[in-house]
Amino acid sequence: MRLTQNFADDLKVADNKGRVALGSKYAGKRFAVREEADGSTHLIPIIIVPEQDNLLTSRQLNETFAGLEALTDNWDGFGSPAPSSALITYAREVLALLQADALARGVAWKPPHIGSNERGQITLEWWQEQRTLTVFVRSENQVEYLKSWGNDIFNEMEDGELSRICDFIALSRWLYQEESQAV
């Protein structure tokens, strides 16, 4: 939520039941109310994560990544280094954020297939019919994605940086949309 420059124009007045009309662009959104010592009140936008079948627990995350923690160098027989503990910890946080936001926004969520590449980077892969989405946790500062819908490495694949959670939401919607609507 952004404070506007001209407070007088945007002052909101509560009715006699304490209700405030914020306007349609805030419709359906949830806010926490924080009362400050100086008497001011802040509305803080929040996301409620629904408790559905996809429980997000520390134990579940630990189990998901336990296999990676057990890897040693050349784990795949192709010379790949094992991912570092720090990167596994970061990937766990990334996955938790992605799952929480997908659930909060009502976007389909399926657990990814978790692996590691020849650089010791962590890969999260999803498949849906002919579409594939791979998220690469390359370092603690770099998370990227590759989406593909065919074999042509330039015309049927697209990559980019995953710098905002909403980027992943858009990718998820692409992954799970009807085949006929896909790129």
Add this chain to the structure above:
Amino acid sequence: MSTENIMPEMPVADDEILYRAVLNEARFFPSDGQGGYRISSIAFNDVGRRPSVERGTFCPNGASDTQARFRSGSGVLSLVAAEIRQLATTHGSTGQVYFVDVEPVPLPANPAHAEIFGRPPFDTDKIFDRIKQALARIATVSIAPTMSSPQE
């Protein structure tokens, strides 16, 4: 097919079958939810960005020869050389043409050894990620792994 008169240095023919052995664990072969397998792009991991394969011409018993040379219970993927070469494409904005090819790299103990490579070489993670993705898409499972848990 007899391999007696075939030199390991001979170019890989378009119709040649190539085998890629991968460890028998679910990390490479996630379930497709319908009793089959997906092939993860990490099945083509390679530190030198030149994934190794074995030439079917030098595997008289097919994929099982490759499995025997790797590890017991390994899965074996197969690809066709022509399909690998057909991955060649042109970058839309730079016009750069990328060729994908396979060439023999016979080893003293393994004359069947060959490597998939790029012209120009797969010199960045992003390009190699795309190549691995494409290879996973055109590969098929010749021998299903004797699956063990990815936690093992």
